[in-house]
Amino acid sequence: MQTIHFTHNEAAARAVAERYVTPPLAYVHSYGCQQNVSDGEHLKGVLLDIGYGLCNSPEDADLILFNTCAVREHAEQRVFGNVGALKRLKEQKPELIIGLCGCMVQQPRILDKLRASYPFVDLAFGTNAIDQLPELLLEKWRSGGKRLLKAPVARENIVEEIPVHRESPFRGWLPIMYGCDNFCTYCIVPYVRGHERSRSPQDVLDEFRGLVASGCKEITLLGQNVNSYGKGLAEPIDFAGLLELLCAEPGDYHIRFMTSHPKDASKRLIDVIAAQPKICRHLHLPVQSGSDRILAQMNRHYTVGQYLDLIDYARQKIPGVTFSSDIIVGFPGETEEDFAATLALIQKVRYAQLFTFIYSKRSGTRAAELPDPTPRSEKTARMTRLLKAQDEIAFGIAASLVGGVYPALIEGRGRQEGTLSARLDNNFLVEFAPGTAQVGQMVQLAITGARGTMLQGRLADG
Ligand code: SAH
Numbered sequence: 386m387q388t389i390h391f392t393h394n395e396a397a398a399r400a401v402a403e404r405y406v407t408p409p410l411a412y413v414h415s416y417g418c419q420q421n422v423s424d425g426e427h428l429k430g431v432l433l434d435i436g437y438g439l440c441n442s443p444e445d446a447d448l449i450l451f452n453t454c455a456v457r458e459h460a461e462q463r464v465f466g467n468v469g470a471l472k473r474l475k476e477q478k479p480e481l482i483i484g485l486c487g488c489m490v491q492q493p494r495i496l497d498k499l500r501a502s503y504p505f506v507d508l509a510f511g512t513n514a515i516d517q518l519p520e521l522l523l524e525k526w527r528s529g530g531k532r533l534l535k536a537p538v539a540r541e542n543i544v545e546e547i548p549v550h551r552e553s554p555f556r557g558w559l560p561i562m563y564g565c566d567n568f569c570t571y572c573i574v575p576y577v578r579g580h581e582r583s584r585s586p587q588d589v590l591d592e593f594r595g596l597v598a599s600g601c602k603e604i605t606l607l608g609q610n611v612n613s614y615g616k617g618l619a620e621p622i623d624f625a626g627l628l629e630l631l632c633a634e635p636g637d638y639h640i641r642f643m644t645s646h647p648k649d650a651s652k653r654l655i656d657v658i659a660a661q662p663k664i665c666r667h668l669h670l671p672v673q674s675g676s677d678r679i680l681a682q683m684n685r686h687y688t689v690g691q692y693l694d695l696i697d698y699a700r701q702k703i704p705g706v707t708f709s710s711d712i713i714v715g716f717p718g719e720t721e722e723d724f725a726a727t728l729a730l731i732q733k734v735r736y737a738q739l740f741t742f743i744y745s746k747r748s749g750t751r752a753a754e755l756p757d758p759t760p761r762s763e764k765t766a767r768m769t770r771l772l773k774a775q776d777e778i779a780f781g782i783a784a785s786l787v788g789g790v791y792p793a794l795i796e797g798r799g800r801q802e803g804t805l806s807a808r809l810d811n812n813f814l815v816e817f818a819p820g821t822a823q824v825g826q827m828v829q830l831a832i833t834g835a836r837g838t839m840l841q842g843r844l845a846d847g
Pocket residue numbers: 456457571572573574608609610644645646671673711712713742743744745746747
């Protein structure tokens with residue numbers, strides 16, 4: 386694997402200056418996971434670098450980019466719905482450039498659909514081509530406005546130093562790796578994001594230092610499976626080692642990370658979290674199902690027993706740790722018995738939060754070939770049962786936090802008039818009367834009450 390360095394595209398910057406009297410505006414919207422949000426911040430950075438400005442509404446834009454997600458069919462339908470709505474804008478403003486990028490566009494069938502049915506889409510480029518956007522715009526202008534729907538390029542390298550425009554001054558996304566090699570049988574991500582590639586520890590550290598120096602209080606390390614960080618790198622390092630390296634940096638910040646694949650979450654990782662006060666007391670550990678039979682069919686490489694051992698170990702070592710998880714309901718062939726095992730598992734673990742999805746068939750994945758006789762109505766009914774059980778669990782955990790004092794980062798305004806909202810170390814949200822405290826500040830909060838999973842609190846003395 387090779388690292389290449391981003392270089393400023395002077396020809397594209399000149400072309401922008403020549404074509405527009407005032408800086409043109411770009412509207413960039415990202416769908417999907419945090420990795421995509423982070424890519425969106427880089428797309429904005431690249432556009433600013435060649436002289437674009439940014440805007441918050443498609444109506445004001447000279448360039449509209451949808452950075453798409455392909456993980457479920459619903460995500461794709463939403464994008465196509467929103468792209469369809471842009472046709473009117475293009476009619477009013479023919480020089481408007483409309484582009485699609487991200488995970489959806491990595492699939493040839495999507496490019497075919499764009500070619501056939503969306504003539505007003507000008508550009509399409511995949512997840513590996515963010516740094517090439519200036520060249521693509523240039524090519525479009527030089528060709529007199531040709532449509533450029535690029536076939537996905539497989540690039541095994543990592544491009545460092547791509548400019549970035551961060552949305553928040555106090556919460557930063559930091560990708561430590563790209564791609565995924567796990568091929569869970571339901572999942573499209575390895576096909577659209579390519580092979581797993583880790584950034585070098587030095588590159589991660591440099592960006593981390595930059596974030597801390599700029600006053601960032603919460604840094605979230607990103608990867609589809611952060612626990613396999615380091616594979617293939619010249620220097621021997623694993624994710625636990627990377628966390629130790631980063632935590633040695635002085636400063637007023639804390640670290641979150643996602644996503645941890647349970648098959649690669651080691652006891653050593655738990656020990657490092659336990660020993661490092663800078664790492665949040667929360668683990669997102671997607672289990673997907675509580676049935677060993679289904680887990681095997683999903684190609685997840687762990688059993689419920691192994692998963693629960695890990696949870697027990699983390700509970701022993703990290704007092705007050707909370708867990709969250711992703712669950713797929715209605716994987717092909719999931720029986721009532723399999724689903725009951727999932728319900729039993731969530732009662733055992735007692736997750737603070739669950740992200741639940743009804744299985745969505747993704748063409749090209751292995752699970753798409755499996756018979757799936759369970760009717761949709763049955764899957765929806767299972768989902769309702771799961772959500773009800775989870776609500777009771779999460780409400781119980783929230784209530785158990787009342788009376789405690791926890792570190793928290795103030796994120797924004799609360800729902801109630803005059804309050805601010807902060808996220809606790811363990812990932813629960815709290816509303817409180819701010820006094821002189823401000824958004825972006827770390828504070829200690831005493832928890833005074835709970836409404837559902839929303840906590841109420843007050844600033845703790847000292
Ligand atoms: N890399 C992460 C997750 C990426 S996708 C991990 O391994 O946990 C986020 C979540 O979407 C997955 O955890 C899974 O629960 C869900 N998901 C992925 N493919 C899906 C599909 N085909 N249907 C329904 N849910 C899916």
